[in-house]
Amino acid sequence: MKLITHNMLTSKILKNVVTGYPLKIHAVKAELKKADFQPDFIARMIKKIDYKTLYQAAETLGYAEGMPKTEILNEEDMNNEETLKKLHEVLLEIEVIEGDLECPETGRKFPINNGIPNMLVNEEEL
Amino acid sequence: MLSTPDYSHFTTKDYDKIYEPCEDTFLFLDALEKDIQFLNELKPEIVVEIGPGSGLVINFLAKHLKESKKILFMATDINKDACLATQKTSIKNNNDINILNCDLLSPLFDRLQNKIDVLLFNPPYVVTESDELGSKSLPAAWTGGKDGREVMDRVFPMLNNLLSEKGVFYLVALKQNKIEDIELALSNLGFKMEILMNRKAGIENLFILKFDRKINI
Ligand SMILES: C[S@@+](CC[C@H](N)C(=O)[O-])C[C@H]1O[C@@H](n2cnc3c(N)ncnc32)[C@H](O)[C@@H]1O
Numbered sequence: 001m002k003l004i005t006h007n008m009l010t011s012k013i014l015k016n017v018v019t020g021y022p023l024k025i026h027a028v029k030a031e032l033k034k035a036d037f038q039p040d041f042i043a044r045m046i047k048k049i050d051y052k053t054l055y056q057a058a059e060t061l062g063y064a065e066g067m068p069k070t071e072i073l074n075e076e077d078m079n080n081e082e083t084l085k086k087l088h089e090v091l092l093e094i095e096v097i098e099g100d101l102e103c104p105e106t107g108r109k110f111p112i113n114n115g116i117p118n119m120l121v122n123e124e125e126l
Numbered sequence: 127m128l129s130t131p132d133y134s135h136f137t138t139k140d141y142d143k144i145y146e147p148c149e150d151t152f153l154f155l156d157a158l159e160k161d162i163q164f165l166n167e168l169k170p171e172i173v174v175e176i177g178p179g180s181g182l183v184i185n186f187l188a189k190h191l192k193e194s195k196k197i198l199f200m201a202t203d204i205n206k207d208a209c210l211a212t213q214k215t216s217i218k219n220n221n222d223i224n225i226l227n228c229d230l231l232s233p234l235f236d237r238l239q240n241k242i243d244v245l246l247f248n249p250p251y252v253v254t255e256s257d258e259l260g261s262k263s264l265p266a267a268w269t270g271g272k273d274g275r276e277v278m279d280r281v282f283p284m285l286n287n288l289l290s291e292k293g294v295f296y297l298v299a300l301k302q303n304k305i306e307d308i309e310l311a312l313s314n315l316g317f318k319m320e321i322l323m324n325r326k327a328g329i330e331n332l333f334i335l336k337f338d339r340k341i342n343i
Pocket of ligand 1: 146147150154178180181203231248249263266277
């Protein structure tokens with residue numbers, strides 16, 4: 001699971017959960033896999049994600065250093081090549097291979113195995 | 127002709143657990159090939175497939191869309207083995223697909239609002255008893271319940287929320303799924319239908335349908 005995916009996941013489907021976002025990451029195994037850097041793609045994606053959540057997630061995994069410490073990125077950050085490179089790394093290169101995601105409201109855990117989050121829930125949880 | 131992604135890593139044993147690419151899969155690829163220029167001109171940023179199974183369809187797009195390195199690809203399957211299979215096919219074909227094991231798009235619904243540019247679904251479309259639904263393994267690939275519609279029907283009401291302004295939805299369906307009725311249901315939700323392809327394969331009369339918004343939002 002890449003952090004760009006984590007950024008889009010909620011546990012709202014669970015009964016009584018209001019926002020279910022962001023899910024807490026517990027990583028047992030994470031890897032850094034090089035990916036082609038496409039500055040314009042990163043600049044476009046960054047507009048679709050929640051930056052605060054990305055920052056927190058990167059911090060949890062120990063990769064926040066070098067990221068602008070802010071709630072929302074400004075134009076200048078989005079045009080800065082170094083910043084975009086860093087964001088490329090946290091969005092697309094870090095991958096949680098084993099661990100789990102925790103619902104912030106109920107504590108329900110969703111396992112991540114082989115890099116794939118299991119977000120399935122039982123009927124009784126809906 | 128655009129090449130089919132490499133899936134030589136699967137053996138007959140894998141097809142005890144995941145949907146083996148069949149006529150419907152290949153018709154879907156043919157239809158996407160026919161529409162490839164449209165898709166390139168659309169300049170999608172987020173492409174999502176529900177139920178990738180072996181992963182052929184989304185890998186086909188990841189392989190052949192121009193600038194696919196600048197597209198976010200995501201796929202969700204209810205069958206864990208299909209998720210792993212899609213992952214294998216992605217690695218084999220050197221594509222980057224973000225995979226989730228979940229029901230339809232449930233954990234993505236909130237955060238993907240009006241963001242999906244291309245949504246693909248080759249659903250379980252076989253007419254079965256309703257009580258056969260609910261599988262999280264191989265039978266989930268075909269059990270469609272009443273009129274074969276019960277799974278796809280759950281996707282339709284979400285489209286308006288999920289698709290971007292220019293977003294398109296591709297769907298595989300059978301004649302028994304009542305194509306005109308699907309057209310009407312989607313029309314009431316604000317989408318117009320086009321039949322991209324139609325082919326008879328054995329007992330199946332297959333359709334590849336494409337939907338987009340009647341008016342921009
Ligand atoms: C007909 S197969 C298509 C597989 C592949 N896309 C192809 O064209 O060969 C349907 C796929 O949808 C998946 N599926 C069925 N119900 C689902 C659901 N509720 N959520 C996500 N995936 C589902 C099945 O596990 C299966 O992989």
